[in-house]
Amino acid sequence: xxxxxxxxxxxxxxxxxxxxxxxxxxxxxxxxxxxxxxxxxxxxxxxxxxxxxxxxxxxxxxxxxxxxxxxxxxxxxxxxxxxxxxxxxxxxxxxxxxxxxxxxxxxxxxxxxxxxxxxxxxxxxxxxxxxxxxxxxxxxxxxxxxxxxxxxxxxxxxxxxxxxxxxxxxxxxxxxxxxxxxxxxxxxxxxxxxxxxxxxxxxxxxxxxxxxxxxxxxxxxxxxxxxxxxxxxxxxxxxxxxxxxxxxxxxxxxxxxxxxxxxxxxxxxxxxxxxxxxxxxxxxxxxxxxxxxxxxxxxxxxxxxxxxxxxxxxxxxxxxxxxxxxxxxxxxxxxxxxxxxxxxxxxxxxxxxxxxxxxxxxxxxxxxxxxxxxxxxxxxxxxxxxxxxxxxxxxxxxxxxxxxxxxxxxxxxxxxxxxxxxxxxxxxxxxxxxxxxxxxxxxxxxxxxxxxxxxxxxxxxxxxxxxxxxxxxxxxxxxxxxxxxxxxxxxxxxxxxxxxxxxxxxxxxxxxxxxxxxxxxxxxxxxxxxxxxxxxxxxxxxxxxxxxxxxxxxxxxxxxxxxxxxxxxxxxxxxxxxxxxxxxxxxxxxxxxxxxxxxxxxxxxxxxxxxxxxxxxxxxxxxxxxxxxxxxxxxxxxxxxxxxxxxxxxxxxxxxxxxxxxxxxxxxxxxxxxxxxxxxxxxxxxxxxxxxxxxxxxxxxxxxxxxxxxxxxxxxxxxx
Numbered sequence: 001x002x003x004x005x006x007x008x009x010x011x012x013x014x015x016x017x018x019x020x021x022x023x024x025x026x027x028x029x030x031x032x033x034x035x036x037x038x039x040x041x042x043x044x045x046x047x048x049x050x051x052x053x054x055x056x057x058x059x060x061x062x063x064x065x066x067x068x069x070x071x072x073x074x075x076x077x078x079x080x081x082x083x084x085x086x087x088x089x090x091x092x093x094x095x096x097x098x099x100x101x102x103x104x105x106x107x108x109x110x111x112x113x114x115x116x117x118x119x120x121x122x123x124x125x126x127x128x129x130x131x132x133x134x135x136x137x138x139x140x141x142x143x144x145x146x147x148x149x150x151x152x153x154x155x156x157x158x159x160x161x162x163x164x165x166x167x168x169x170x171x172x173x174x175x176x177x178x179x180x181x182x183x184x185x186x187x188x189x190x191x192x193x194x195x196x197x198x199x200x201x202x203x204x205x206x207x208x209x210x211x212x213x214x215x216x217x218x219x220x221x222x223x224x225x226x227x228x229x230x231x232x233x234x235x236x237x238x239x240x241x242x243x244x245x246x247x248x249x250x251x252x253x254x255x256x257x258x259x260x261x262x263x264x265x266x267x268x269x270x271x272x273x274x275x276x277x278x279x280x281x282x283x284x285x286x287x288x289x290x291x292x293x294x295x296x297x298x299x300x301x302x303x304x305x306x307x308x309x310x311x312x313x314x315x316x317x318x319x320x321x322x323x324x325x326x327x328x329x330x331x332x333x334x335x336x337x338x339x340x341x342x343x344x345x346x347x348x349x350x351x352x353x354x355x356x357x358x359x360x361x362x363x364x365x366x367x368x369x370x371x372x373x374x375x376x377x378x379x380x381x382x383x384x385x386x387x388x389x390x391x392x393x394x395x396x397x398x399x400x401x402x403x404x405x406x407x408x409x410x411x412x413x414x415x416x417x418x419x420x421x422x423x424x425x426x427x428x429x430x431x432x433x434x435x436x437x438x439x440x441x442x443x444x445x446x447x448x449x450x451x452x453x454x455x456x457x458x459x460x461x462x463x464x465x466x467x468x469x470x471x472x473x474x475x476x477x478x479x480x481x482x483x484x485x486x487x488x489x490x491x492x493x494x495x496x497x498x499x500x501x502x503x504x505x506x507x508x509x510x511x512x513x514x515x516x517x518x519x520x521x522x523x524x525x526x527x528x529x530x531x532x533x534x535x536x537x538x539x540x541x542x543x544x545x546x547x548x549x550x551x552x553x554x555x556x557x558x559x560x561x562x563x564x565x566x567x568x569x570x571x572x573x574x575x576x577x578x579x580x581x582x583x584x585x586x587x588x589x590x591x592x593x594x595x596x597x598x599x600x601x602x603x604x605x606x607x608x609x610x611x612x613x614x615x616x617x618x619x620x621x622x623x624x625x626x627x628x629x630x631x632x633x634x635x636x637x638x639x640x641x642x643x644x645x646x647x648x649x650x651x652x653x654x655x656x657x658x659x660x661x662x663x664x665x666x667x668x669x670x671x672x673x674x675x676x677x678x679x680x681x682x683x684x685x686x687x688x689x690x691x692x693x694x695x696x697x698x699x700x701x702x703x704x705x706x707x708x709x710x711x712x713x714x715x716x717x718x719x720x
Contacts, residue, residue: 030055031063031110031118036095036315038307040120043106045127045210045304047099049231049311050108050120052076056091058112066109067098075099077233097231097311125720128156129211133300134449134718139428139439140212141259146423147214147285148265149207157260161208164266165221168201168276175270178202181223193220193278194592197240203275205266210308211301213260215284217309218269230314238314243278245592246309246316247271248302248342250323250330251283253290254354254409256446257421258428258439261291273585274322277592282309289326293354294447295333295522296718302334302341318595320588324348325547329357332555335531337521339714343598344532344591348584349540349547352555353524355517356663358413358443361546362464362496363653364390364402365410367471369502370493379485388475389489391651392541392548399544402653409546414464415500416440432499442500444513449718450520451513457498461513465667465706466495467506468699474656477679483686491693509667514707521711523664524555526562528711530608532594533569534587534619538576539647549573549649550661553637557662567612571635573623573647583624590619623647637661658701665705670697 034040037049054060065073076096098108101124110118125131142157144150149159165178168189178185189201204221207214220241229235238244249271251263264285274281284301286292306319321331321342328350335342336353351357367390371381383398392400412419416430420441430438444451444460451461471493476486495507517523541548552571559566570590574583597614605613621635623643633641637649652663658677659665673690675682682690 031058031112031116033108033110033118033120035120035122037310038303040122042131042303043101043122043124044129044131044307045311046101046103046124047097047311048101048122048124048307049095049097049315050076052094052096052110052118054090054092054094054112055116058114058116059090060092060094063094063110063112063116065094065096066111067100068102068106072096072098075232077231095231127210127304128158129300129304130720131300131304132715132717132720133294133297134720136212137258137446139258141257141424141428143260143262143285143423144209144214146262147207147260149209149214156209156212158209158212159207159214161206164205164207165223166203166205166266166270168203168272175203175267175272191220191276191278193241193276194243194245194589195240195278197243197278199241201276203270205269207264207266210284210304211286211297213284213286213301214264215282215301215305215308216264216266216269217280217282217305217313218266218271218275219280219313220275220278227313230312241278242280242314244314244317245279246306246319247274247279247281247588248306248319248321249274249281249283249287250298250321250327251288251290252323252325252327253288254293254326254358254413254443255290255419255421256293256413256441256443257291257424258441259291259421259423261285261288262421262423263288263291271322273581273588277585277588279320279588280309280313280316282306287327287330289330289354292446293326293443295330295354296337296447296450298330299334299338299341303338306341317599318343320344320346320591320595322346322348322584322588325351326354329354332524332529332533333521336524336529336711337714337716339528339531342531344595345534346584346587346591347533347535348580349537350535350555351551352558352664353522354443355522355666356554357551358409359464359666360652360654360663361405361410362414363410363466363469363471364405365407366466366493366495366502367402367653368406368410370489374488374492377488379488381485385475385481385485388478388480389472389656390653391474391656392544393648393650395542395544397544401541401544401546401548404544404546411500412441413443414462414496416442416445417499450522451516454510454513459498461510461516462498463509463513463517463666464496464507465509465514466493467508468668468670468694468697469506469654469657469659470694470698471653471657473658473677474651479679483680483682487686487689487693491689509707511707514667514705515709517666518705518707518709519712520716521714523666524558525664525711526555526559526566528714529559530563530568530611532591532598532611532615534591535569535571536574536580536583536587537572538574538578538580540576541647541650543576548652549647550637550652550655552635553649554661554663556635557637557660558664561662563608565612567615568608570615570619571621573635573643575624575626575646577626578624578628590616594619658699660701665701665708667706668699668701669703669706671700672697
């Protein structure tokens with residue numbers, strides 16, 4: 001019996017071994033088809049760069065490829081696996097740029113001898129979009145003329161492609177137009193790229209429209225060796241001028257304008273710090289958040305421009321982001337919500353995201369309105385008292401960051417009638433009486449595809465909420481303001497109505513909208529932000545500037561809370577007297593080393609761990625004093641340190657009210673008033689009054705926020 005069991009067991013084992021061998025053999029014969037320029041379900045513009053991986057068992061010269069049934073084999077160039085010689089015999093890769101895709105689904109098939117085959121389904125979208133940002137914004141004003149591309153050629157504000165040339169002058173240390181490509185100006189500069197190549201500093205700038213916005217691409221260029229069709233057999237790839245890396249530039253501000261935008265002529269990509277190192281530079285008009293503060297649309301356009309770049313210029317080793325303020329929070333939101341578009345973030349004066357920045361601005365506008373409306377009342381709100389309630393440093397002129405935020409970065413975000421660009425005609429704009437169906441210039445209406453419509457108001461779900469917030473709590477406990485001032489402030493501050501008008505009642509955020517805000521990644525979390533990041537921040541706290549240093553620590557707090565560390569974030573702080581450009585260039589060099597290390601890493605560790613493992617030892621938290629002395633020490637908010645002594649971080653209104661350093665609670669849970677949290681004693685009458693001010697209770701900052709749901713994951717789509 002034992003022998004029979006062994007025999008049966010051996011037979012079963014041999015059977016499964018044979019099956020495994022057959023499966024392995026079949027798998028080895030399969031042709032793998034992948035898209036290189038974008039995701040297969042997010043192709044745009046009727047073409048896509050495709051790679052077919054051919055196993056060693058298959059003669060690569062015998063592989064045939066079809067697109068929707070038509071033979072397209074001739075579009076592919078064959079490579080051996082070492083990419084140094086033409087393939088001989090079996091195996092290798094086939095690279096080809098396929099044109100003529102139909103809108104909607106397409107099928108690529110690859111056939112080899114025997115059973116070798118492969119198939120990939122792709123979806124192609126118009127070059128005018130959308131892909132995942134949802135239905136196009138209406139109305140939409142074309143500004144191709146303002147941006148130097150002439151009149152639009154269709155209702156989607158498309159324009160003809162335009163190419164311009166510039167050179168760096170040794171006389172002016174600036175860029176000049178290059179009119180004659182066949183001659184070299186006497187003042188033509190040279191530059192040394194990051195790869196050590198010494199080349200003439202000539203730049204080619206291409207402009208056009210993608211996703212209804214104006215794009216620009218700049219790259220070092222040798223007119224003697226023009227490039228063309230980089231993926232075809234007889235094409236010419238970029239020369240030694242390009243370092244094979246792409247820098248994507250994001251512009252600042254935060255606007256809602258229903259137009260293509262301004263400030264996207266050729267000069268927008270003439271970024272000397274990047275071009276002189278050999279980077280190609282790309283940008284589009286809605287990647288300047290001052291034109292449009294919809295970060296989902298910004299991500300979609302960046303994806304489409306990057307696809308176009310890969311198909312027409314080459315495949316970059318990596319893509320690094322660069323930009324300040326609104327250009328920084330765009331990078332973080334894109335890396336958080338649409339990972340793989342950016343491999344590293346170079347951030348100037350950054351915020352974690354726009355949602356928490358806007359919340360701060362709306363608090364400030366309420367506070368500024370209160371100070372103005374009570375100026376003739378019984379209380380004297382001195383600049384010192386205002387700064388204590390707002391949380392910010394007091395400038396030499398007696399101002400603070402709240403005054404800088406109001407009204408453009410506060411009230412303008414919630415009032416649909418304020419802050420319009422002159423390019424948007426008045427008849428398109430919302431007016432509650434004369435044009436109730438017009439375009440509403442609020443942060444939520446600008447992203448209605450994400451927030452959806454509130455059936456009660458008929459407008460996009462608005463999430464601002466200040467219910468239960470004890471404005472000025474720390475100022476009261478520190479003895480800077482009196483009990484009477486604290487009570488009057490919280491009794492009078494009020495909130496906003498749906499049209500951004502000041503009202504006596506506190507604002508109540510739409511609960512569904514709050515859940516959407518968290519689930520869709522509008523509030524950046526640490527757990528989904530694992531890429532390398534370098535911050536370059538001039539210290540502006542004492543200049544009543546909105547780019548205060550506390551935001552660095554808010555981001556670190558989220559990373560530490562969610563990941564246990566903030567080691568993928570390097571924070572640099574500069575004395576305000578220092579010139580930022582030199583440190584930006586230093587950050588680009590440091591990021592290059594970091595990303596090269598990451599790319600070369602053979603570690604089997606998870607990506608997030610590899611990011612930390614490969615960080616260069618030279619990249620550490622650092623500050624530079626007024627003489628340029630470098631001080632290396634960890635950036636910790638509450639730690640006594642030399643950098644914190646030189647550049648002390650401050651608070652924000654909700655932090656003064658007891659809120660967390662992470663500053664990501666959009667609507668607080670409520671608790672009964674705890675009289676032990678005050679350093680002052682309230683009379684029975686004052687207790688009754690405070691209870692009337694907060695009938696539902698005050699904020700419980702130890703709890704998560706109302707509607708604070710987990711992030712639902714990356715690459716969310718809000719409809720084509």
